[in-house]
Structures are given as C-alpha cells and as structure tokens.
Amino acid sequence: MQFFTEKCYKNQIFIKTFLIKHILQPLTLKIMLLVMTIELYFLITAFFYTEGYLSDFFNSDEKDRFLSFISRRIYQIIITSIICGIIGYFCSYFFDNDDYLKRLFTQKMDMPLE
Numbered sequence: 001m002q003f004f005t006e007k008c009y010k011n012q013i014f015i016k017t018f019l020i021k022h023i024l025q026p027l028t029l030k031i032m033l034l035v036m037t038i039e040l041y042f043l044i045t046a047f048f049y050t051e052g053y054l055s056d057f058f059n060s061d062e063k064d065r066f067l068s069f070i071s072r073r074i075y076q077i078i079i080t081s082i083i084c085g086i087i088g089y090f091c092s093y094f095f096d097n098d099d100y101l102k103r104l105f106t107q108k109m110d111m112p113l114e
Helices: 002-011 013-018 027-047 051-059 068-095 098-110
Strands: none
Touching: 002 013, 013 027, 027 068
C-alpha cells in the first residue's frame, strides 16, 4: 500500500504540483508545468475537431446520451493521451532532474574556494 501511495504522489500531476514541496522546484515552476500540460491536452484535442466532424455531429439525427462521446471519440482520446504522454515525458526530463542538480550542488560545495 505504501508503494502505491508513493507512486501516486510522484506520478499524479495535481498532487505533485500542490502537495509535494521541493527545494529545487519552486511552486511557480510546478504550476507553469501543470498549466502547460493542460494546454497541451487541449491543443492536441483541438486538432481532431475538423469541419467535417462538426457538421456530421450537428446534422446527426441520433439521440445523444450522456457518455456517447466516448464511443465516438475513443480513437482520438487514445492518440491524444499517447502524444501528450510522450511530450510530457520529455518536459519532465528537463524539469525533474533532482539527482543531477543535487550532484551539481554537492560538487560545487566540495570544491575549495580560491
């Protein structure tokens, strides 16, 4: 159970942004990364809304149910998640280098002053 909660804290972006405090990652930087991730999802999703799709949806005579968009858009949801996951991985590579920064700071502190 402890392993699951630790993984959830590290991988859940809202928990990671607001509840976990890091010295090397200020809150403003984490909020900027969160906003960038949400905007990225909206941007990639917007690419799938074409004029043809919107006109077909508007002119459709089908009865629309509460969750019927999932069955219509499952392919786009999967593609959007994959693309955002890949881009998010590269962004987290640049923002989450705690080990590298810790090593860099400890090396600088160990060096004698001249």
